[in-house]
Amino acid sequence: MQTLFASVRCLECGSHMPADLFASCCQACGSSWIEARYDLAALPADWAGLLARRPTNLWRYWELLPFPQDLAIVSMGEGWTPLTRAEGLERESGHAGIWVKDERQQPTGSFKDRQAALAVSVLKAQGITELVLASTGNAAAAYAAYCARAGIKLWVFLTSSVPAEKMRELALYGAEMVKIAGTYDQAKDIAADFAARRGIYLDGGAKSITGKESMKTIAFEIAEQLPPLTSPPQAGGQGGGWQAPDWYIQAVSGGIGPIGVLKGFTELYEAGLIDRVPKLGIVQVEGCAPMSRAWEKGQDKAEPVQPDTLVTVLATGKPGFAYELLKRACDRYGGAMVAVGDGDAFRAMRRVARLEGFSMEPAASVAFAGLEKLLAQGRIQPGEQVVVNCSGHTFSAEKHALEDRYFFHLEMAATSASQLPAEGLAMALEQLDEQVTTIVVIDDSPHDTRLIRRFLENYKQYRVLEAHTALEGLELVRQRRPDLVVLDLAMPGRDGFSVLAELKTDERTRQIPVVVVSGKSLEPDEWQYLHRYTNSVWQKGRFNASELVRHLAQTLGDEIALPPVQRRNRDGQHDDVWQPAQANRPHILVVDDHVTDARLLHRLFEANHRFEVTEAYSAAEALAAIEQAVPDLIILDLTLPDITGEQLLGLLRQREETRAVPVVVVSARDIDSTLRAQLATQAESVWSKATMDRSSLLAHIETILPE
Numbered sequence: 001m002q003t004l005f006a007s008v009r010c011l012e013c014g015s016h017m018p019a020d021l022f023a024s025c026c027q028a029c030g031s032s033w034i035e036a037r038y039d040l041a042a043l044p045a046d047w048a049g050l051l052a053r054r055p056t057n058l059w060r061y062w063e064l065l066p067f068p069q070d071l072a073i074v075s076m077g078e079g080w081t082p083l084t085r086a087e088g089l090e091r092e093s094g095h096a097g098i099w100v101k102d103e104r105q106q107p108t109g110s111f112k113d114r115q116a117a118l119a120v121s122v123l124k125a126q127g128i129t130e131l132v133l134a135s136t137g138n139a140a141a142a143y144a145a146y147c148a149r150a151g152i153k154l155w156v157f158l159t160s161s162v163p164a165e166k167m168r169e170l171a172l173y174g175a176e177m178v179k180i181a182g183t184y185d186q187a188k189d190i191a192a193d194f195a196a197r198r199g200i201y202l203d204g205g206a207k208s209i210t211g212k213e214s215m216k217t218i219a220f221e222i223a224e225q226l227p228p229l230t231s232p233p234q235a236g237g238q239g240g241g242w243q244a245p246d247w248y249i250q251a252v253s254g255g256i257g258p259i260g261v262l263k264g265f266t267e268l269y270e271a272g273l274i275d276r277v278p279k280l281g282i283v284q285v286e287g288c289a290p291m292s293r294a295w296e297k298g299q300d301k302a303e304p305v306q307p308d309t310l311v312t313v314l315a316t317g318k319p320g321f322a323y324e325l326l327k328r329a330c331d332r333y334g335g336a337m338v339a340v341g342d343g344d345a346f347r348a349m350r351r352v353a354r355l356e357g358f359s360m361e362p363a364a365s366v367a368f369a370g371l372e373k374l375l376a377q378g379r380i381q382p383g384e385q386v387v388v389n390c391s392g393h394t395f396s397a398e399k400h401a402l403e404d405r406y407f408f409h410l411e412m413a414a415t416s417a418s419q420l421p422a423e424g425l426a427m428a429l430e431q432l433d434e435q436v437t438t439i440v441v442i443d444d445s446p447h448d449t450r451l452i453r454r455f456l457e458n459y460k461q462y463r464v465l466e467a468h469t470a471l472e473g474l475e476l477v478r479q480r481r482p483d484l485v486v487l488d489l490a491m492p493g494r495d496g497f498s499v500l501a502e503l504k505t506d507e508r509t510r511q512i513p514v515v516v517v518s519g520k521s522l523e524p525d526e527w528q529y530l531h532r533y534t535n536s537v538w539q540k541g542r543f544n545a546s547e548l549v550r551h552l553a554q555t556l557g558d559e560i561a562l563p564p565v566q567r568r569n570r571d572g573q574h575d576d577v578w579q580p581a582q583a584n585r586p587h588i589l590v591v592d593d594h595v596t597d598a599r600l601l602h603r604l605f606e607a608n609h610r611f612e613v614t615e616a617y618s619a620a621e622a623l624a625a626i627e628q629a630v631p632d633l634i635i636l637d638l639t640l641p642d643i644t645g646e647q648l649l650g651l652l653r654q655r656e657e658t659r660a661v662p663v664v665v666v667s668a669r670d671i672d673s674t675l676r677a678q679l680a681t682q683a684e685s686v687w688s689k690a691t692m693d694r695s696s697l698l699a700h701i702e703t704i705l706p707e
């Protein structure tokens with residue numbers, strides 16, 4: 001049977017819209033708080049029986065999920081976690097009817113795997129290839145795993161208080177992490193601005209359709225798994241053996257879990273499958289409890305707070321509209337919001353491990369500390385069935401799998417949780433733009449890769465990653481999706497040409513710019529291939545490092561404040577080269593492997609200050625200079641260290657940007673009549689160094705480039 005997805009409703013203004021899985025906001029008021037609505041009357045009378053014959057995962061509830069049947073789901077076996085009777089807790093508390101929904105059994109160890117599975121499946125169906133997420137830890141791990149499986153690049157914004165074990169786990173999945181030395185709410189602000197500036201999809205969390213739909217499957221599973229106390233409920237005539245608990249208890253940060261679970265139980269109640277909507281037990285830590293504080297005061301809105309807790313996964317100080325939704329539920333169905341101390345949570349962690357054998361992270365133990373408090377306050381009545389969400393296993397990430405080089409660090413000024421100064425945000429984002437710019441250098445020489453990395457890092461906070469084999473380089477580029485690749489050609493085994501071919505035929509990497517830096521001598525057909533598929537080609541030993549740094553930065557759309565670019569000539573003196581052409585003077589490029597001859601021509605043409613002159617000592621340098629600025633005229637020697645001048649001339653005439661640029665050949669080679677005739681078809685004139693009169697050459701140039 002197909003989905004019964006019938007419409008989209010705005011949770012803030014109540015407007016209804018057509019059923020659209022990809023809807024992002026309300027068409028009436030613009031709110032991002034929207035939810036899917038279903039034609040519950042069309043649910044088969046024997047739905048409970050149909051489900052019993054389906055696979056035990058969260059996708060079994062297809063009719064009440066908003067997905068078309070042909071959706072290619074991204075799954076790792078999430079859902080249908082155990083519901084276990086907590087007999088030890090029952091004995092110690094004296095309360096019968098405590099159940100644990102063991103969400104630790106999810107693929108990455110938390111209930112956030114449900115959210116990631118649905119959200120990533122939808123993103124993949126939309127063709128999204130890059131995603132930004134702000135998280136306190138568990139959602140990041142879940143999204144990182146599922147994005148890796150779906151081939152989606154993930155940017156995760158975390159606070160520096162998130163345990164290093166979790167961060168290393170994210171890096172293992174290949175996520176890009178930005179660590180904020182500030183609050184989670186600041187991390188959310190920066191993540192949103194980062195996504196907007198770069199045009200990357202931002203995860204909607206609890207606001208989105210998939211966020212709530214994923215979490216409601218917890219309610220569906222509980223209702224199926226919980227044994228009836230007496231006889232099956234008969235509300236609506238469809239009971240089918242399903243049972244709702246009296247209480248559902250969960251520790252909350254942003255509130256997506258209980259919001260989704262509430263939706264699930266509400267739909268089951270409206271469909272007649274259960275006889276009640278459970279009371280919600282919303283538990284927070286005292287050091288970050290804006291919801292429980294507001295609820296105790298009877299406030300309709302929660303005021304933001306500055307988090308101060310060791311349970312960092314729950315450190316969301318600004319709950320926003322989520323509180324309003326949960327307060328309405330507590331007011332309507334009789335639930336409660338409570339806060340517990342960090343110490344209470346850690347004691348509950350040890351108690352549950354001792355009594356039940358459940359090893360859990362502190363965030364999960366907060367829920368059990370909340371259970372104890374609700375029992376002590378008498379809010380949970382004797383005989384009431386209670387289900388506690390146990391989400392998050394003890395840290396299992398390998399501590400030494402990866403280095404901290406995969407983290408970006410942003411320092412934020414201490415502010416209230418509700419406000420981040422605009423100038424502080426702008427400064428942080430400017431700093432972040434540099435840090436997240438990634439360059440992968442692939443070269444079998446560790447000395448060369450380190451040299452490039454050090455030169456770049458002297459001027460910019462770029463992240464430079466090194467690979468010393470073709471295979472390692474390809475894997476690194478595919479995993480990290482860098483902004484630029486610097487590639488050597490001469491490597492053992494698979495060479496740079498094979499790396500380039502794979503990068504340019506892979507949909508994920510074909511748009512990444514490649515700059516070749518190599519000592520390999522190139523044949524004409526290799527030159528043509530490289531200039532078709534790369535941004536520039538540089539010959540090792542033939543350029544100043546500052547030139548390369550400037551070029552790489554400009555390729556990335558940046559500018560670097562370098563001192564005047566200098567080159568040491570063959571006499572051991574420094575010559576200023578590679579100066580940018582001025583708009584008001586014609587630009588001449590002198591291409592000659594003989595530095596002295598090139599310098600003489602340089603001085604000749606600049607003597608009257610009418611021409612701007614750049615020197616290049618090889619074909620590679622000439623083509624790199626042309627990448628920087630197409631000259632108005634080229635002076636070309638025929639003897640070059642990499643290819644012949646004739647071959648370079650042929651390349652220039654094949655390229656669109658240089659096809660019409662005048663070329664004057666000035667060479668010491670003996671030029672026979674056949675070669676001279678060939679050159680005459682592509683060059684303005686041919687001059688011999690041995691017999692050339694410099695003033696005549698200058699006069700000739702001035703006729704080609706008149707004032």
